[in-house]
Amino acid sequence: MAMINGGHLVGKYLKEVEKVEIVFGISGGHLESILDGFTEYKIRTIDVRHEQAAAMMAHAWFVYTGKPGVCFLTAGPGFTNGLTGIANAYLDNAPLVVLCGRSPLRDDLKGALQEMNQIEAVRPMTKWAATCYDIKRIPEYLALAFRNATGGRPGPVMIELPPDILNIKVDESLVPMPSKSNPKYSVHPDDANLKAAADIINNAKKPLFLGGSGVGFSGCAGALKQFVEKTGIPFMLLNYGRGELPDDHPLSVMDMGTLSLFFSIGQNDVIIAAGLRFNWLLQFGQIIPPTVKMIRIDIDPNEINRNVEAHVGLVGDVGSVLEQLTPLVAKNDHTEWMNTLKAAGRSLLDFELRTRETVSSPIHPIRMVAQIQKFVGDDAIYIADGGDTQYFGLAGFMSKQKAGVVASAAGLLGCLGTGIPFGMAAKLARPDKKVVVLNGDGSFGFNGMEFDTMVRHNIPVVVVINNDCAWGMIKHSQELSIGKERLQCSELGIRRYEKVVEGLGGHGEYVTKDEEIIPALKRAFASGKPACINVMTDPTVTSPATPLFYQSLKMD
Amino acid sequence: MRFSALLFILYQVLKWAAKLKPAYRNYIGSIHSVKIMIKTADGKWGRLFIFDKGAVSSKGGAHHPYDAAIVWSDAATGFRVMASKSDTEQFKAAAAGKMKLDGMAFFAQWFNDGVKLVM
Numbered sequence: 288m289a290m291i292n293g294g295h296l297v298g299k300y301l302k303e304v305e306k307v308e309i310v311f312g313i314s315g316g317h318l319e320s321i322l323d324g325f326t327e328y329k330i331r332t333i334d335v336r337h338e339q340a341a342a343m344m345a346h347a348w349f350v351y352t353g354k355p356g357v358c359f360l361t362a363g364p365g366f367t368n369g370l371t372g373i374a375n376a377y378l379d380n381a382p383l384v385v386l387c388g389r390s391p392l393r394d395d396l397k398g399a400l401q402e403m404n405q406i407e408a409v410r411p412m413t414k415w416a417a418t419c420y421d422i423k424r425i426p427e428y429l430a431l432a433f434r435n436a437t438g439g440r441p442g443p444v445m446i447e448l449p450p451d452i453l454n455i456k457v458d459e460s461l462v463p464m465p466s467k468s469n470p471k472y473s474v475h476p477d478d479a480n481l482k483a484a485a486d487i488i489n490n491a492k493k494p495l496f497l498g499g500s501g502v503g504f505s506g507c508a509g510a511l512k513q514f515v516e517k518t519g520i521p522f523m524l525l526n527y528g529r530g531e532l533p534d535d536h537p538l539s540v541m542d543m544g545t546l547s548l549f550f551s552i553g554q555n556d557v558i559i560a561a562g563l564r565f566n567w568l569l570q571f572g573q574i575i576p577p578t579v580k581m582i583r584i585d586i587d588p589n590e591i592n593r594n595v596e597a598h599v600g601l602v603g604d605v606g607s608v609l610e611q612l613t614p615l616v617a618k619n620d621h622t623e624w625m626n627t628l629k630a631a632g633r634s635l636l637d638f639e640l641r642t643r644e645t646v647s648s649p650i651h652p653i654r655m656v657a658q659i660q661k662f663v664g665d666d667a668i669y670i671a672d673g674g675d676t677q678y679f680g681l682a683g684f685m686s687k688q689k690a691g692v693v694a695s696a697a698g699l700l701g702c703l704g705t706g707i708p709f710g711m712a713a714k715l716a717r718p719d720k721k722v723v724v725l726n727g728d729g730s731f732g733f734n735g736m737e738f739d740t741m742v743r744h745n746i747p748v749v750v751v752i753n754n755d756c757a758w759g760m761i762k763h764s765q766e767l768s769i770g771k772e773r774l775q776c777s778e779l780g781i782r783r784y785e786k787v788v789e790g791l792g793g794h795g796e797y798v799t800k801d802e803e804i805i806p807a808l809k810r811a812f813a814s815g816k817p818a819c820i821n822v823m824t825d826p827t828v829t830s831p832a833t834p835l836f837y838q839s840l841k842m843d
Numbered sequence: 844m845r846f847s848a849l850l851f852i853l854y855q856v857l858k859w860a861a862k863l864k865p866a867y868r869n870y871i872g873s874i875h876s877v878k879i880m881i882k883t884a885d886g887k888w889g890r891l892f893i894f895d896k897g898a899v900s901s902k903g904g905a906h907h908p909y910d911a912a913i914v915w916s917d918a919a920t921g922f923r924v925m926a927s928k929s930d931t932e933q934f935k936a937a938a939a940g941k942m943k944l945d946g947m948a949f950f951a952q953w954f955n956d957g958v959k960l961v962m
Binding site: 546549550551553554627628630631633634635636637638639766767768769770771829831833834835838841 | 872873874875876877914930931934937938939940942943944945946947948949950952953
């Protein structure tokens with residue numbers, strides 16, 4: 288009779304049923320048998336320096352692989368440290384499976400180490416959260432967790448595993464592994480709605496396709512390509528949808544920038560918004576006049592009329608809907624309209640485009656981004672993390688890769704600090720690609736210690752710090768709202784972050800002049816180590832995202 | 844000349860609105876020191892609009908420092924498009940390269956949206 292403990296059952300399920308190859312977390316006494324289960328079933332572990340980074344890496348693992356990410360948190364502070372990453376995944380609709388330790392059930396209400404009600408704390412930021420009380424039900428609970436994380440609109444889930452079930456043994460034959468837990472299915476829109484959408488598209492003169500994270504999560508590059516190339520509709524992909532088709536696709540208007548999108552959005556006669564929420568970043572859709580016909584595609588029916596009413600709503604997975612819609616639409620050519628949009632974009636971005644090409648002193652952040660792009664190229668993964676910094680990254684980086692340009696802090700949580708965990712996950716997922724994280728100096732502080740993780744696990748990401756010696760977006764917003772003479776808690780000062788990285792075993796570069804940027808990048812990539820290039824940039828430069836942020840909090 | 848006069852009238856209207864029109868007063872709020880220039884590309888004509896703690900002031904001429912500028916290819920185009928008060932005409936002018944933004948483009952958009960509340 289072969290016996291198996293609860294921790295090994297966890298490892299066995301993850302490996303044999305879900306084919307999990309890698310997990311992220313920090314060790315802890317409550318998790319010991321699970322950690323040994325990872326060893327037993329040859330699951331790679333990436334142990335980080337703060338649990339929020341583990342949750343963020345697992346979140347990003349999904350972004351870069353399409354597979355749900357798994358993180359492990361020990362009880363108490365391990366759990367609470369992970370909450371920021373879980374909340375971020377929740378607001379980004381990312382399927383994240385959290386395995387969480389717990390104080391012993393045996394000792395409940397006695398004052399056990401790290402005894403707290405974790406399930407009730409995490410419930411508002413998960414799709415599903417439960418405690419498993421029976422060793423024999425561990426596979427069943429894990430199947431439920433994965434099914435809830437990935438089914439319908441994805442999201443994070445948490446399973447709490449107490450030592451009472453992890454640290455005991457059971458006859459292995461009494462705990463069979465389920466077959467693959469997630470049956471494939473898709474939701475399809477009504478035929479009449481598909482026909483109505485096709486009619487609007489076929490009569491459109493000035494259409495635009497806007498794709499959001501739902502496009503990326505659907506993994507629908509093929510269906511999207513067929514749809515836009517048949518209809519000839521120009522497109523812009525935002526959030527995690529970016530890169531589902533390359534930024535330089537002939538119908539992409541990515542180069543017009545989001546600011547020009549705001550300016551010109553009302554000029555379109557039809558907008559197809561797919562997997563895209565009209566939240567504060569799109570000014571709740573208030574920039575779209577009611578004369579524009581909206582076709583909205585979303586896996587969540589609640590999104591269809593949220594903030595912006597749809598003329599036609601198509602509920603379903605974006606790829607599946609596009610596959611059904613494409614046969615109904617006519618072949619068309621909107622090249623003239625696309626060129627008009629691009630030309631308007633160039634005029635509106637005139638200053639920014641010139642700045643990218645102009646040597647600057649002090650260094651302008653968009654010039655720095657342009658130099659990085661020039662050296663690294665478009666077959667790379669870029670992540671931007673910060674306030675103003677994320678605007679410059681999103682505007683200046685171009686990639687041919689899926690999720691090739693992501694502003695990890697630009698989600699609804701506005702979660703600074705996500706850049707380094709996302710960069711690490713990207714490099715682990717696509718080790719053959721160069722990975723660059725553009726970090727604000729403020730946001731670097733949240734997860735800068737993860738350079739230790741990168742060094743220990745040999746994850747050679749290059750982090751470029753846009754160092755304006757401040758929480759730039761907050762500082763510039765304060766300048767607008769309360770005045771330059773009354774800045775509060777928004778300045779950071781000159782700090783040599785690259786020396787911290789050298790101390791942790793990585794490669795460091797300090798850059799103060801324009802002409803030093805590319806040589807520093809060359810040395811950083813050549814080192815083969817995790818690298819930090821600390822670039823001192825013009826502290827007076829404000830991105831267009833700052834007044835948008837300022838305006839969003841202004842009350843009448 | 845008509846362009847210059849239009850800019851001066853616009854200044855008077857905005858100054859009035861900042862004092863007497865609640866919607867516009869709320870819109871510009873208490874923003875500290877934002878300078879918007881409207882000018883022609885050759886720098887011959889222009890006017891600076893200064894928003895500071897709810898007040899609007901202005902200076903004639905195209906050579907003052909600014910945060911954002913709306914730059915017209917020529918005064919006639921600037922007059923025609925601005926007098927039309929039409930988003931579509933502005934968009935067409937941008938697409939034709941006759942209207943460009945300089946500096947902090949968002950503030951130019953902010954300025955335009957504010958003008959819409961008044962006109």
